[in-house]
Every structure is written in C-alpha cells, then in structure tokens.
Amino acid sequence: MSGFGGFVLRRAVGTVVTLLAISVIVYVVFYATPGNVAQITCGPRCSPEQVQQVAQQLRLDDPLYVRYGHFLQGLVAGQDYSTGTSVEHCPAPCLGLSYQTGQQVLDIILAKLPVSLSLVLGAMVMWLVLGVGTGVLSVWRRGRISERLLTAVTLAGTATPVFVIGLVLMIVVCGELQLLPFPQYVALTDDPEQWAWNLLLPWLSLALIEAAAFARLTRAAMLETLAEDHIRTFRAYGVGERSVVGRHALRGALAPVIALNANNVGSAVGGAVLTETLFGLPGIGEELVHAVNVVDLPVVVGMVLVIGFFVVIANAVADVLYAVADRRVVLA
Amino acid sequence: MSEASTVSRTAGTDTTVPAVSGARQFWRRLRTQRAALVAAVVVALLVLVALAAPLLTAVEGQDPTTYHPSLVDSARGGVPIGRFGGISGDHWLGVEPQTGRDLFARLVHGARVSLGVALTATLVQILIGVVVGVAAALGNRWVDQLLSRATDIIVAMPLMIMALALLAIVPSAFPRPVLVTLVIGLIAWGSIAKIVRAQTLTLKGLDHVAAARLSGWGPWHVARRELLPGLAAPVITYAALLVPMNISVEAALSFLGVGVKPPTPSWGQMLTSADVWYQAAPQYLLLPAGALFVTVLALTVLGDGVRTALDPRAASRLGVGTGRGRAGGPGRGTGRSNGARDSGGRGPAGGAAQKEDTA
C-alpha cells in the first residue's frame, strides 16, 4: 500500500498549497472591493470616531500582509479574543471571527455545513438517477417517445435558471396542488422523514440543472464502449443486447460519470447559492453571498477555503473510485 | 492533482485525428445529418435576430426602453392591461408588467446581450483553456506543475463569489456586458484546460506527433499542425455545453444584482424579474425561458452534429449499438498507444457524442 500512501501524501501537500493560494487570492481580491467594513459593522449612522474604534477593534487598520499573517497564525496556533467582558479562545485551526456577528467562523461553517451536505448529497442521488437513466435510455431505446421526453426535460432543466424552476415548482406543488408543504429545513438528526420531505423539491430543482450533463456523458461513454473490440466479441458470442448495454457498456460509463460527479458535488457544496436562497436553506452558499455583500472577509475566506477543500477532496475520492473501477489506472 | 490520474479522469473522448483533407469531409458529413442542419438553421436565425434587433423593433415600431404607463394597471401592481399580457398589433408579444415596455423589443435586444456574452465568454474560455492546456502538456515539468496548479486553483474557486467580488471592484464606467463576458471567461476556463491538457498528453504519444517532434519541428509547429486538429472534437463538444452554462451564469449574475445593467435588457435579467410574475403575467416568464430553451436545444444538437462530423467513428458505433445499420468496422485506428493512461479517458467532453440521426 505504499503506492496508496504516497498518493495520499502528495494529494495532501497539493491540497494545502492550493488552499493557501486560494486564501491569498481571496484576501487580495476582497481587500480591493469597495465597502467600508468598519462603517458597515458599526451601522450607517456611526460617527467617524466610532467607526475608527470599530476599525481598531477589528484590526482593519493593519496593512494587508499583517492581517494575512494574523490569519495564518490563527490557523496554526489559534487566537484569543475579547468579548468585552471576558477573553475567549478560538482553538486552531481558527479561521477568525466574523466582523459582523463576532462569532467564530468555524462555528458558523460547522452550523451551515450539514444543510449544504444534505442538499447536495440528496440532489446527487437524483441527478445520477435522472441523468444516467436518461443516458442509458437514449442508447437503449433510441428514438422512442420516453427517451425524447426525458432528454427534452433534462435539457430544459439545464436551460432554465434554478430560481425559475424552483419557484415554479414550489408554487405549483406546494401552493396550488398542495402535495407537499413549503420546504423548510429540518435537521436529519431531528426527524429523518421530515428532512427528506422538506428537501425533496430543492433536490429536484438542483438535480434538474445537472442531469443533462450526466445524460450526455453517459450516452457518449456508452457508445464509445460499445464500439470497442471486446464488446464486439461479446456480441459475436451471442451475449444478449440487454446485457451488453446494461452491464458492459454502462460499466464503461462509470469512470467519466464518477469524475463529473466529483466535480459537481465538490462545487455544489458552496455553489448551490441560488437553490439555498430560494428555498430558505441556511447553507454555506447563502451565508457566503451574504458575507460577500457585507464584506465580512473572515467569513468569506473561511467559506471559500472550505468549498475549495471539498472540491479537492471530492476529486481525490473520484480518483480512488476511478482506480477501483478501472484497474488499469495507476494512482500517482 | 497527480498527472496520471488527471489524465485518466479528463482525457478527451477519443484520439481520432481527422485526415488533413478533413474540412471538406467534415462539411460532407455534417450535411448528412438532418437534425444538426435544422439546429444550425435555428442557431443562425437566433444570431440573425440578435444582430438585426434594432431593425426588427423598428418594423414593430417599438423600442426596448420606452415606458408605456397607460398599458399597465397601476392599482394592481402594474399588471399589463388586456388579454395575454397586452398582446396587440403594436406590441406583438405584449408588454412588461410595471413599466409597459415592449416585450418583443426586449426579447430580441436581450438576445444580443445574452448570446453575445455567452458566445464571447465561451471563446475566451476556450482560448485560455487551450493555451494553458497545451502549454502544460508540452512544457517541461515546472511549466506543467505551475499551470496545472493554477488550473486546480481556478477549479476550486467558487465562480459566483469571485464574480461578485470582481464585478464590484471594477469601476462602473467600464461597459458592463464586456465586463460580465470577461469575468465569466476569465474565471471558468479550468475544466477546458484540464481536458485539453489530458488530450494533448494522449496525442503527444501518437506516432505522427512523436514523429513530428523527433524530426525537429518546434513546439509551435507541432501544436498548430499536429495537435489542434486532434483537439478540435473534444473542444467543440465541450463548447456546446459551455454556451448554455454561460447563459445561465449571466442570468445568475443578474439575479444577484451584478449582471448587465438596466435598462439594457438580457434574457437572464428578464427571467430574474419575471419569476415572481409567473402567476399574474405568465407570458412575461415564458418568453425568455422559451427563448433560452430553444437556444440550448439547438446548440446541443448542433454540437452533437459537429462532433459526429469530426469523428465519424461514433456513427459506426451507433450502428453497433442497436445491431442495425452499417457494419462499418473500426476502420480508423484509435491510436491508443499509451495504454492505461487513456483507457477510461472520457471527461465531460465526452458529454456530447452524436445526436440521433434517425435513419
């Protein structure tokens, strides 16, 4: 397993380097965005003196590199901070404190993460079923009505922004037909059944956006596999068409589907901004956009890092799965 | 990301290199696909409508920015007066709620922005992606490391957030459609660079490319003469997926308030303000949504057609798949010279193989 150990080590180093680079970029970019952070935190009617006090308290007067250094220090060693009445400790890895609410960024992220993961993992199941299903149908039952309909639905899903799909679904399903209650996040640990019912529409909306890509990918990969020599051999030996398409061709599609899926899952953890907002799911994406609007730099940096982390991890997991699915690939 | 695994994940769909006389063959093959031709006509029409927007609205006698307060019912939130959202001889598709602006004019002018932004942004993405991907694959270890790492960073960065920040930084005097195009183009080239790099690595191993390199041709010549033709198929296929994605991003940016600025119309902006009107004035939502759907459908079908024309092998596969049709053999070598590396090599670029050509 030394090969696997080496793979993990190289990946870990690569991840850290990538994430650090991202944090620098975010710091620089957001440093340049307009918006007087101290004024926003203090309130619009604060006097210049008060704004100055707030700026001092948030260490906004320090030059950029000092602030970044402080951030790195917190990451490695943690940091102490004052609530006014007492001194609290933010243990390493400390992502800092929100300018706006004074909360520890890591706490905010940990509170939002289950929501985002619930949304993305459920939606993933749906887009895989819908997308891969459509892809298989389009190879196996080419030209039939069912195939064309599904292909059209998935394409329409890709073509329509999620805020339109989601709102219309909600108005029709929850408002007019009253088949489901209006979605409202319930934690999985509180009530698994309610969790699923409430997330059904968000899952569907998000899945519709992504399904078409999977359908097309599956279709292409299957067609390619079907052209390969060993499939010809199977056919020549009289292996049934259903088995050829269902087992052998689908296996060929496995690898690319895994790769695309990893990419989507990773980026949707923080990227399902519009879905989260529309359905009122208190996830990472929604919080991140809010933080951007109020120039809450520590929250933005922390969340972008977490999102980057998920993208990188998802890709690494995909590579491992991929190697398992296809022994010819060597992890390096 | 390690080299081999990247290759295996995102290597291009296939390694077929069209013959040198490909151009003529390409058109010949494309012409045989009815669906692709219809799609091409639709795309051409859309582009034409976008280009001729001022002319079309002049024929209608309207423009996209003039308010018609008398055509909306102010006491009811500004819902258009009259049936079907105020459709009339003067206003072919009705008027916009609240303002009474002409919807036909806004739709065709919106096509300019939406298609313009999406197509140009796609070009930018392809340009950067191809340059970075090819350079990484052909460069030495350090160049590859540097570019691959940069690609990783771009991929791992949440697009929407960086777009929000960048759009806020640039002074408002900068023309918005250009800015939106640049931002989308400059942020979202990661996947295409990965695909191109992987595909180039595969091609590099091919005999004729290797031969060209060995016979002392410079990297530029190799890239231009030997690689680009081989990259065309996956890149074009992926581009067909990128365009609708970019239209969606433009819409999302409008939704977040940083898109193209009013009163300039865009489809994304129309969708953004129209979704709440779904019940009171449905056609306001359905028009831009329908336009977007037709565009995406046409581009997808066309993309499939182009790909098939570039890569006729897929056509033979179709026959194999159903057990009917041509029994064309594998014919062209698949060029799988570097074994394990390309074996599972289908990235998102594989997403569009050939679209149905019902015989």
Place this chain on the structure above:
Amino acid sequence: MRHPSRTARRLAAATVGLVVAAGAAACGPEDNDAKGSSGDSGPHKGGTLTVLNSSPQQNFDPARLYTSGGGNVPSLVFRTLTTRNRENGAAGTQVVPDLATDTGRPNKDATVWTYTLKKDLKYEDGTPITSADIKYGIERSFAPELSGGAPYLRDWLVGAADYQGPYKDKKGLSAIETPDDRTIVFRLNKPEGEFPYLATQTQFTPVPKSKDTGAKYEEHPVSSGPYKVVKNENDGEHLVLERNPHWSAATDAERKAYPDTIDVRSGLDSSVINQRLSASQGADAAAVTTDTNLGPAELAKVTGDKELAARVGTGHFGYTNYLAFNPTVKPFDDPEVRQAISYAIDRSSVINAAGGSALAEPATTFLPDQKSFGHTPYDLFPAGETGDPAKARELLKKAGHPNGLTITLTHSNSKDFETSPEIATAVQDALKKAGITVKLQGLEDNDYSDKIHNVSTEPGLFLAHWGADWPSGGPFLAPIFDGRQIVKDGANFNTGLLDDTSVNDEIDAINKLTDLDAAAQRWGALDKKIGAQALTVPLFHPVYKRLYGKDVKNIVISDWTGVLDISQAAVK
C-alpha cells in the same frame, strides 16, 4: 435596520446599504380597525404564532439593534423606559410609558429628564429590574464590540462623545444618575423635547451587569418582556420564544402576548414567504411576517382573490423616496436647473416602477404625509401626475440650456425598488420629454452607500430615501438639513450640504419644545421652507401591504412601525 422586504428575496439586497430608518411601514387599513375588535371571534390566549421572515435576527443584543429592528420580535423580550402606543394608525404614533411610570419629567429647558420605574418589575429569572441596569444597558451600547445603534445617545448625553463603554472605561457615564433603584436621571448637552421618543429604543433595555457576556450576550439576552428566548439556532435563523413566567401584565399595558409560543423562521425568500402566507396551510395559518411586503406581482394576484384580499394589512410608515441633488456639482448648483427637474418628473411612471398606486403614493413634500410629523401639504413645483415638460424646458432655457441638458443619475444595483435601476430608468424616461438626457450610473450597494455619504465623492444627482427613527419631524429633517450635521470625514447624510443659519436656528428652537403637537406644526412649516430650495425632488411615500395567515386575529398596525404589531397578534 431597514428590511428591504419584498425584495430581500434577491440576496443582493442583503442591504447593508442605507439602513437609516425603521423597518417597514404602516398602519392598519381602515377596515382593519373593525376587524381587530369585532364580535365573538375575539382574541384568546394560547397557540403558537409563526413568524416568516427574510432577514435573520442576527443581532439580538439590545445594544446593537437599530430603532426599527428593535420594534418587532425583540420588543417581545426587551422592555424599555417608554414605548410605542400599540394602536392602529395615527393613534399608534404616540409615545407611552413602559418600564417607567410616565414618559419622562423634563426640567424647564428639557436638558434633564427624570424617570421612575414601576414597582415589581422582574427579569425572566425572577430578579428585580433596577434603574442601575438601565444605565448599564445604555453604557454598554457605547462599546465598539456592540456597535450598531442610532447616534442620538452619543450626540445628546453630556460627555458621551468619546465614551467607549463600560468594558474599557469602568467609571461609566456621569450623564446618567441613579439616585435609587427606581429612579434614573439623564443630563443632556442641549434641550431635547423628543427625549421620550428616544427612550423607546432597545438601548434603554435593562441589562443585569452580572449576566453580561459582552459580544456573546445576544446568544441569551435576559428577558424583561412577556417572552424569553428558549432557542436561537444558526445565528437568529430560527428563534423560539416562550412565555416569561415573571412578566406581569399588570405592569405592562401595551403588550397583549396572546400566543404561548412564538416561532420565528427566517432566511426565507420573500416570494416564498408570500406564497406560504397566501396558501396558509398548517402552521402557516397562524403566521405573520415582520419584514416582507407584498411585491407588485403578488399584489396583482392577491387583488383578484377576495379571500386573500381580506388577509392583507396595509400600513403607512413615515418614509420618503426622493431624488437628491448635490448643489456643489454643476449644473445642479443652479436652482433653476433643480427646479426644472422638479417640474419634469413623472411621478406616475416612477410609482409604477415602485409597484403601482397600491404600493406607493406620490410625494411632493419631504416629510411623510402624516400628522405626527407635522405634515404641511405643499407642491412648490407642480408637475401634475405625469410631469410638466413645457415648464421644465422654459426654466432650462432661462438657466442657459436652450438645447436641453445631459446629466448623470446615480443609483444602486440593489433590487429594492427604491434606489434600484427600475426607478432610475423611470426617471430617465420621464426627463427625456423635457429634453434632459439622463445617463445612468449604477453602483454596487456598498459602493453606492459609501459614495453618496462621503462629501468628497457625492454624485450630483442620485436616488435616496429616508425613514423615521420615530414619528416626528426632528429625526426626519435634522440629519438631512441641519448644517452642523455635515460630516466631512465620515458618513454624511446632509447630502444637499445645506448650512443655513435660519434653518439651524429653527431646528434648535423646535428641539426645546416639550409640547410635541406644537413642535410637529413647526417641523411642517420648516419642511415647506426648506422645500423652496429644491435640494430634493420628493418622489413617493411607500405603502406597505402584508399578508397574514387565516387564523391570525387582532391585527394592529400603527403608523409608527407600519408593521403588524407582533405583541398584539392572537392565533386563538
């Protein structure tokens, strides 16, 4: 903080922008009076009231709440020295005692205000509320860790300008004295007849020093009101309030507190909130919203449905949307140019862009059209409903612009239907008729608010709005037109840069009055006098329409807050 209600749906409008005034608006419609008090279906105790909001209650510290934000859910937990009269319409603009026995006893020139606490006031843990706790609550609102409140305390209290709160400065504020447990005395640096209004703010909430945890206090603020916080998830996204057993209705004439439980769900998209309220299924039947108005599209649907239309509360909050001029920028230094634009404005198309005649009323005065502000009707540059382009051209010609004019209008890119692109394009379209070409400059929210409130970057013409911190002319006119409130090195709200001695003197003179009716009249007269300078073009006063669930009773919407008063609502 002002919640951009129907538009908060667009996340971009997480408006940090110009928070200025109170939340939303306004009053029970005429027919609500009848409904609220009618017949057998009177309100009863019990049940759970659900609140569906777009903005989470991120701040739940009485020190950090701005005037309006404190008026809704927080007012169920925080009692203050004085409070709003919880009545429909104009009656709701009066200030009444809360923890105190009266609205305050001034000395002769209104520079010293004395309050006496009621007897038997208790916190949620049964400990008594003392005047020292109120002093401490005010002091901690000066700490930079707990910023966010309105500027008045700092401006008015003697020696408060540089005070940094009790954490850094243990001595405390000498301007506040507590001679005994039930008495508290405030010393002001100038006469302020409106001090009783100020004492309604959450900064006047008692905070027991032993329970203060600084920046963490908001996780569990100690209740002095009818409810206590039993759950606060995700930084104010989900709040559950239950009865505070130590609160006694005998000491609180204002809060009815009918429901047993208040369940606040926030972070919702505003169109979803309105869909849920109109569907009114399950728990949503007993739901209200304190921050989300009906938008134009929703209004179009609601007006066609009798059942829904009967469940809409209408309010008029003291609020004005206007065009602001910066007279130091050419050509707006020329009063005739400003007047020409005033004549040319087409208020009907602006109102349509803002949501139509049901959601906005034309404004020709800067002061809101309510008696408590001392509203004095005037229309100095009559533009009629759709503008008077002929008169505008004539004035432009006189001003030396016979061939028209090209100007730039700055607006924000938020989606608030106030300073947003929709309104800007309506203005652009209207001025075209008068030969004025308007170029639009749209700025991102933060950029916009930075620029218009900085005297060195303030644009020549921009969209602005102002809302009431309390229903009186003082906080409406003084920050905008008092020359001494021009701030050179910080956030400036006197955007017309008006420094007129006669205006300043009149503001001082009115502040001395403790007869609030007499003061109101003079505010109205002052508004008209300032209006003649054409430093603003009033556009419209918003009207707030809000849906509530089927089972909600006892709807009270005052002109003070404009929102359905959550302390009065019943679900049984």
